[in-house]
Amino acid sequence: MTDNKDPKHSEVAGTDTVDRKNHNAKLDQLEGARSDATGEALTTNQGVKIADNQNTLRAGERGPSLLEDFIMREKLTHFDHERIPERIVHARGSAAHGVFVSYDDHSALTKASFLAGKGKETPVFVRFSTVQGSRGSADTVRDVRGFATKFYTDEGIFDLVGNNMPVFFIQDAIKFPDFVHAVKPEPHNEIPQGQSAHDSFWDFVSLTPESAHMVIWAMSDRGIPRSLRAMEGFGVHTFRLINAEGVSRFVKFHWKPVAGAFSLVWDETLKLAGKDPDFNRRDLWESIEMGDYFEWELGVQVVEEADEHKFDFDLLDPTKIIPEELVPVQKLGKMTLNRNPDNFFAETEQAAFHIGHIVPGIDFTNDPLLQGRLFSYTDTQLLRLGGPNFHEIPINRSIAPVHNNQRDAFHRQTINKGRANYEPNSIDGGWPKETPPAASGGGFESYPERMEGHKVRARSPSFGDHFSQATLFWNSMSAPEKEHIIGAYSFELGKVERVFIRERQVNEILANIDLELARRVAENIGVTPPTAPTISLKQPNPASSPALSLMNHLSGNIKSRKVAILIANGVDGKAIEAFKQKLADEGAIAKLIGPSPAPVKAADGTMLTPDAAMDGMPSIAFDAVFVPGGAQSVQAMAKNGVAKHYLLEAYKHLKPIAVLGEARQLLTALNLPEDAGLVTGDDGDVARVFTAFAQALAQHRIWAREAAAEQVPA
Numbered sequence: 001m002t003d004n005k006d007p008k009h010s011e012v013a014g015t016d017t018v019d020r021k022n023h024n025a026k027l028d029q030l031e032g033a034r035s036d037a038t039g040e041a042l043t044t045n046q047g048v049k050i051a052d053n054q055n056t057l058r059a060g061e062r063g064p065s066l067l068e069d070f071i072m073r074e075k076l077t078h079f080d081h082e083r084i085p086e087r088i089v090h091a092r093g094s095a096a097h098g099v100f101v102s103y104d105d106h107s108a109l110t111k112a113s114f115l116a117g118k119g120k121e122t123p124v125f126v127r128f129s130t131v132q133g134s135r136g137s138a139d140t141v142r143d144v145r146g147f148a149t150k151f152y153t154d155e156g157i158f159d160l161v162g163n164n165m166p167v168f169f170i171q172d173a174i175k176f177p178d179f180v181h182a183v184k185p186e187p188h189n190e191i192p193q194g195q196s197a198h199d200s201f202w203d204f205v206s207l208t209p210e211s212a213h214m215v216i217w218a219m220s221d222r223g224i225p226r227s228l229r230a231m232e233g234f235g236v237h238t239f240r241l242i243n244a245e246g247v248s249r250f251v252k253f254h255w256k257p258v259a260g261a262f263s264l265v266w267d268e269t270l271k272l273a274g275k276d277p278d279f280n281r282r283d284l285w286e287s288i289e290m291g292d293y294f295e296w297e298l299g300v301q302v303v304e305e306a307d308e309h310k311f312d313f314d315l316l317d318p319t320k321i322i323p324e325e326l327v328p329v330q331k332l333g334k335m336t337l338n339r340n341p342d343n344f345f346a347e348t349e350q351a352a353f354h355i356g357h358i359v360p361g362i363d364f365t366n367d368p369l370l371q372g373r374l375f376s377y378t379d380t381q382l383l384r385l386g387g388p389n390f391h392e393i394p395i396n397r398s399i400a401p402v403h404n405n406q407r408d409a410f411h412r413q414t415i416n417k418g419r420a421n422y423e424p425n426s427i428d429g430g431w432p433k434e435t436p437p438a439a440s441g442g443g444f445e446s447y448p449e450r451m452e453g454h455k456v457r458a459r460s461p462s463f464g465d466h467f468s469q470a471t472l473f474w475n476s477m478s479a480p481e482k483e484h485i486i487g488a489y490s491f492e493l494g495k496v497e498r499v500f501i502r503e504r505q506v507n508e509i510l511a512n513i514d515l516e517l518a519r520r521v522a523e524n525i526g527v528t529p530p531t532a533p534t535i536s537l538k539q540p541n542p543a544s545s546p547a548l549s550l551m552n553h554l555s556g557n558i559k560s561r562k563v564a565i566l567i568a569n570g571v572d573g574k575a576i577e578a579f580k581q582k583l584a585d586e587g588a589i590a591k592l593i594g595p596s597p598a599p600v601k602a603a604d605g606t607m608l609t610p611d612a613a614m615d616g617m618p619s620i621a622f623d624a625v626f627v628p629g630g631a632q633s634v635q636a637m638a639k640n641g642v643a644k645h646y647l648l649e650a651y652k653h654l655k656p657i658a659v660l661g662e663a664r665q666l667l668t669a670l671n672l673p674e675d676a677g678l679v680t681g682d683d684g685d686v687a688r689v690f691t692a693f694a695q696a697l698a699q700h701r702i703w704a705r706e707a708a709a710e711q712v713p714a
């Protein structure tokens with residue numbers, strides 16, 4: 001078993017002496033809990049070697065099994081107890097280890113030690129999740145994504161338990177069970193799985209105007225991320241950072257993806273849910289295995305204590321953002337996810353996050369959603385992980401030393417020495433002792449906020465504006481993003497059986513966000529378009545925020561983008577070589593996709609082994625497609641429905657496509673017109689075609705193609 005040794009944090013500034021893949025203080029600690037059976041005998045849980053793992057002990061070869069068979073009984077009993085309750089929300093998740101490196105000494109802002117030095121490294125474990133679906137549901141459903149980060153700091157654990165959207169559906173935690181019941185599959189038939197497109201969700205949100213802002217985020221492209229690496233993350237609530245002088249400032253936490261933020265298109269998500277339900281999880285796993293790590297910068301928006309009331313919304317209201325144009329995001333450091341877990345259950349499933357896990361220098365605010373969360377997370381782990389010792393499970397163990405008088409209970413691992421299990425004591429020298437707060441290394445001290453008020457069940461009037469920031473979000477979208485939002489509301493409300501719920505959402509929610517949005521959705525779902533909002537509305541301030549549009553979050557490069565190269569016998573091998581080299585130079589990933597997994601003979605006689613067959617890795621698994629020339633291969637593809645569908649589908653999903661030589665005939669046959677993302681050239685034109693193709697790929701999708709793509713049957 002592991003012990004809580006002092007952390008081995010290294011104060012490395014700009015050096016790369018640490019093999020991040022395999023070592024950090026947390027990974028070293030976990031090493032003590034890892035088990036490798038290579039070369040070892042098969043044993044019972046008691047360490048007794050097993051001679052026969054094939055047959056139960058029985059009375060005669062054809063006789064009944066004997067109760068005496070302790071080997072069979074132990075094995076079956078353990079198996080019967082393998083499952084633990086899945087998380088009530090965020091059940092489907094995947095996770096990775098990594099490291100957070102502080103850019104600087106941020107002690108003017110906070111005394112938290114993990115931000116106190118340039119280059120200071122802190123191990124992290126991050127679990128991403130969908131919210132609504134169960135453990136086995138598809139990755140690509142329209143949903144919020146959880147983004148929970150466990151910082152194993154040298155002052156204890158700090159969990160930043162956020163989402164990929166900066167606001168939430170409700171303002172008060174007492175509404176959380178209602179909201180979750182409404183969005184989960186309906187109680188009578190447990191349908192639908194992993195989707196909000198059903199009556200009970202829209203019934204609840206149409207009756208709950210405070211959800212309007214979050215729902216429009218969920219209906220936007222943010223609800224269908226292309227990759228977990230391509231999502232922003234948000235702490236959602238306003239927190240406090242407190243420095244050594246005791247100065248407190250309000251902050252909103254942000255994760256800014258180095259890869260940029262970009263999404264799937266809706267038709268793609270529906271197909272992926274069937275063809276590769278593990279799409280996002282696989283991408284995380286495979287990228288890390290390839291050494292292509294996921295990276296984010298941690299940032300904060302900082303508001304001085306004196307400015308608490310200077311906004312036209314309440315900082316304590318979790319349905320509001322602070323527009324980045326009003327308060328810019330300051331970058332504090334960078335997180336790199338660089339190692340996959342060794343065991344999904346032991347690490348990812350047993351990870352216990354809690355918004356109440358904070359360290360000196362960080363504190364809560366009175367956000368009523370945050371306050372309720374402080375109760376819920378420990379409570380849920382007690383059930384899920386079977387008792388109060390879940391902090392001793394290896395993935396949850398602090399790397400800072402843990403000593404207190406909390407004792408016993410199910411599954412206790414620590415063997416506490418000494419006779420005094422209380423404090424104060426004089427028997428064991430008074431240990432463990434309290435540590436007074438200090439500028440660094442001190443005990444935790446809550447910010448001494450001055451409080452007064454009556455004990456009431458009431459919400460502040462400052463939480464009363466539910467629409468202006470939903471309007472701000474809508475105003476900030478590009479034309480394609482607006483179309484996607486209209487499409488998403490129309491799809492979801494179109495699945496709502498009760499017309500009065502459709503009408504309520506359109507008239508009482510959408511009409512108060514934007515009349516044009518409400519009218520377009522109304523027309524699509526067969527309800528009477530509204531002519532006016534139902535209440536007098538506050539104008540958003542600012543009127544629009546460029547930081548909200550995904551179009552402004554692209555990285556400008558094609559690193560990590562996946563490109564399918566379609567091959568068949570007779571393909572132009574030289575063009576493939578040249579194209580692959582250029583992709584590799586830009587950090588993009590190329591896969592050879594053949595009619596079947598069998599090797600293909602190129603025109604020059606070289607043998608090419610496909611990475612996958614066309615039906616095994618369809619176009620939806622890629623960001624772009626390249627079709628090299630070669631008379632014979634093009635003829636074969638022209639007769640192959642799967643190959644033709646590949647191109648039609650990539651075109652329909654607005655992906656860049658590069659086509660060389662004879663392969664241009666395929667475009668004519670398929671009636672696909674050239675555009676900024678459908679780039680063609682002669683066999684020798686690789687350099688020019690690649691440049692245009694890479695430019696299109698850096699833009700993620702060819703949005704100008706959308707109207708033409710709608711006509712494509714794929």
Ligand code: HDD
Pocket residue numbers: 087088089090093127128129145146147148161162163167168172173174176235236237318351352353369372373376377380381
């Ligand atoms: Fe929560 C899990 C994020 C509101 C109660 N929540 C959970 C996870 C994330 C969030 C990312 C998964 C953690 C993991 O990977 O294990 N939750 C949020 C955010 C919220 C939020 C960003 C609003 C700003 N949550 C919220 C409220 C409550 C909960 C208001 C209850 C009052 N959340 C839970 C929970 C879960 C959980 C039931 C389920 C599994 C778990 O905690 O460990 O306690």
